[in-house]
Amino acid sequence: MRTVIVVGTGLIGTSAALALAARGVEVYLEDHDPAAARTAVALGAGTDDPPDGPVDLAIITAPPAHVAAAVADAQRRGLARGYLDVASVKAGLFRDLETLGCDLTSYIGTHPMSGRERSRSLVANADLFEGRPWVLTPSPVTETEVLNLALELVALCRAVPVIMDPESHDRAVALVLHTPRLVSSMVAARFQDTEDRIELLCGHGIRDVTRIAASQPGMWIDILSASPGPVVDVLADIAADLTDTIAALRALQSADDAKRRDAASGIEDLFRRGNAGRAKVTGKHGSTPKTYDIVAVLIDGQPGELARVVADAGRAGVNIEDIRIEHLTGQQARLVQLMVEAAAAPRLSEALRKRGWPGPEASVPHGEGLEKGPV
Secondary structure (H helix, E strand, C coil), rough: EEEEECCCCHHHHHHHHHHHHHHHCCEEEEECCCCHHHHHHHHHHEEECCCCCEEEEEECCCCCCHHHHHHHHHHHCCEEEEEECCCCHHHCCCCCCCCCHHHCHHEEEEEECCCCCCHHHHCCCCCCCCCCEEECCCCCCCCCHHHHHHHHHHHCCEEEEECHHHHHHHHHHHHHHHHHHHHHHHHHHHCCCCCCCCCCCCCCHHHHHHHHHHHHHHHHHHHHHHHHHHHHHHHHHHHHHHHHHHHHHHHHHCCCHHHHHHHHHHHHHHHHHHHHHHHCCCCHHHHCCEEEEEEEEECCCCCCCCHHHHHHHCCCCCCCCCEEEEEEECCCCCEEEEEEEEHHHHHHHHHHCCCCCCCCCCCCCCCCCCCCCCC
């Protein structure tokens, strides 16, 4: 693949363009907003000059509701030999393409499972897709050449190709992507009218749960409108669990011992099912999640301090699996939690103390355990 045109220069389009340009592909950029295209050009993603003729591949990054029309327009203009989109819904989109009379032999649906809460080109990154799944949903009529172009794109972006049919894809992303966005927003919405200064009590748990609630509402209306059915199915199951949990929690207030025991058993069952489900969520590199020991140190936030902590861990011969930083309430200090294999934790702790890094003994945030951490 030598030439590509990216239609839509938001986060995904610009990140793909940056990755391709860095690997020698000639990238052309197009956006309904010329200023957005110029921003991507300034980032080094390609050129906003039109190509002289058909390129190898057109990457359509329009919102789901507009993808079919964008593909149809690109095909009418003869922009490329192959066409793909990156929308997070697939089954309904394929039907829309059929309705518009698109050439389905030169088209393949794709969905890179990578992104951020904000979808602007200014936060684009050539490494956005590295090591992440990139779903391909070829149809029975997709030409082999187009499938190969899509696979080459995924390889150049250093992502991991996953082949699925459109319906299976939509059911999967409803569970792993769309429903979590909604649930995160539901939890975050509880904070809108809470008492002042409740934010002082917030730790990693609530920040983890609500992080993706920062997503752009308009974008998610487009996504959910394109395929609401699978999301409704997941939410209906969650609603059933919520109803049962509410009833059980109320029963815990009963004077009847049997009712309290039954209620506690029901809540325990929910936690056990949650444990079993969490065990199926992959950890690093697609492996089974592990629980690591945490070695914590305090830093005062000066430039380069975190790098020195990591370097000292390397000198101790310890591999850091993950890092978490806690900004301590009312203090300039930060608590750095280094997640490592259990056998290496005592050695790392001793090495860091010898190098003068203070421990968290006097400044552990309330409610934040430091003994173990899942990755």
